[in-house]
Amino acid sequence: MENQKTFLDIDNPNYADCKVVIIPFGYERTTSFLKGTENGPKAIISASSQLELYDIETDSEPYLEGIYTMEEMADNSATSEAAIAEVYTIVGDVIRDGKLPVLLGGEHTISIGAVRTCKDKYPELSVLQIDAHADLRDVYDDSKYSHACVMKRIGEITPYVGIGIRSVGPEEIKEFKIKRENGEIFTPDDFRDLGGLNEIIEKLTSDVYITIDADGFDPSIIPGVGTPEPEGLNYEEILELLKAIARERNIIGFDFVELRPLRGEVRSEFAAAKLIYKMLAYIFQNN
Template sequence: MIAKQFIGSEAQTTYEEAKVVILPIPYEKTTTYRKGCQNGAAAIIKASDQLEAYDIEFEQEICHEVGIFTVNAIASTITNPDLTPEAMMDLVTARVSKLIANGKFVIALGGEHSITAGIVKAYRQLLSEPFTVIQIDAHGDLRHSYEDSIYNHACVMRRVLDMGLPTLPVGIRSICLEEAQLIKEKQIPVVWAKDIYQNLDWIDKALSHITTEKVFITIDLDGLDPSLMPGVGTPEPGGLNWFELTKFLRTVFSKHQVIGCDVMELAPTSDSVVSEFTAAKLVYKLVSYITLSC
């Protein structure tokens, strides 16, 4: 069955015509606090029905300019609760590889953040040159293993480092001792949340650390402040606000070739649609910014 389309009837684009493919990955196996991110992708797609197709920032209906198609979900623990992290990684890498080979710009929707390692692996295998993984997040996600798994959501950026790729973590405000030591050892250029506030040139300083033309962007929604994004598994105070994040993303797309994106860790709340609507709006902004990419 064809998945419900992101932004619904507004898109009206076939897979062949679409530049952007939305890939739902409702996988949740290693979350450690508030559960429910396996429902995140569907909630974002449902909320997207309420978006206006007209983007005020670009003064046009972006979905008609770019073309968006939503493919069927993969690696779902809703339908397959016994799916292991290793099997999930293989499924994700294979599917993303096919979409890239078809010339699609992939925006994956999670699901837990561990999924990102499988996505990045697909790009790493297919591209001949390195790229930087920009991580919007509250947490370092740099543990070697957690709860007896190297594929835990708390280890995803460590797996990215294992692929030999540079990273740029942005909005970080919670790490453990192991991660602090690794950051110093590897000289990872972390953009701490505390250094963003009242620092007008933080974006330029952050991007000065990127030495590759191509970048991949992974967004853990807890990178946003929980006052704006309460529906996440591990909320942390002091996060990015809407305009800080979108200004940063627009600048990245303007100065670098963005090869793909993901939006992870939405765990919908039962009494509010704020988180899923904000996440859907963010996905649509990513689609808009694709028009700026080098």
């Protein structure tokens, strides 16, 4: 793509000098309700040009760590399995280069490839999921790699904890209840009833990959999603959780998926871009 914008609209530094790699991967094929997540990465990157480079809370300028933005590489004619394999390779290369991958979707399916490759390098991997949906279906629309099956597949790779879950289908109820009972899934109410965040952090191993589905947030904060489920987590709640994990654990990569930009309404992508930059501030503050 010619003259593609970079995250924060900064000139791409030399790849070798960067600690962070932004990977735009707007793959969209199995989305259930409303299309448009293929434009998520472009919208987030475009909105990021309006961010200030200084973060007040951490008194830092995270971009000084070096942020490299790759070109968009998703091919929507590819099967889900092929897209997952492509993400596996791209994220794997970034991890092996000792850098932090930040994957932008696209539909949630792509996170499977990222988790698989992180698990290769970090056998003690665990995953934190922020999402409105349990995504625990074994098969959806005849596919085991639908975005509605993503946490079922990820759970087969490595342990995970899901936060913000408030939408569960009949075929997911049994597993949802077991995981909720075990403290591996928290509804927004469960999350708010916790005395602190330790109960979540204790479930996470030393090396953590974070997958953020935009619909985990309340739709008043991020309305640009396919299924804007009410009663989501607010921005401050998610920031507090991410800050605590960055302090207590080694975050080895993260993704932000399922954002569906709305015409004439930049709130969603701006909140996403700011959250991503905040994550970088928290991660490098603790390194």
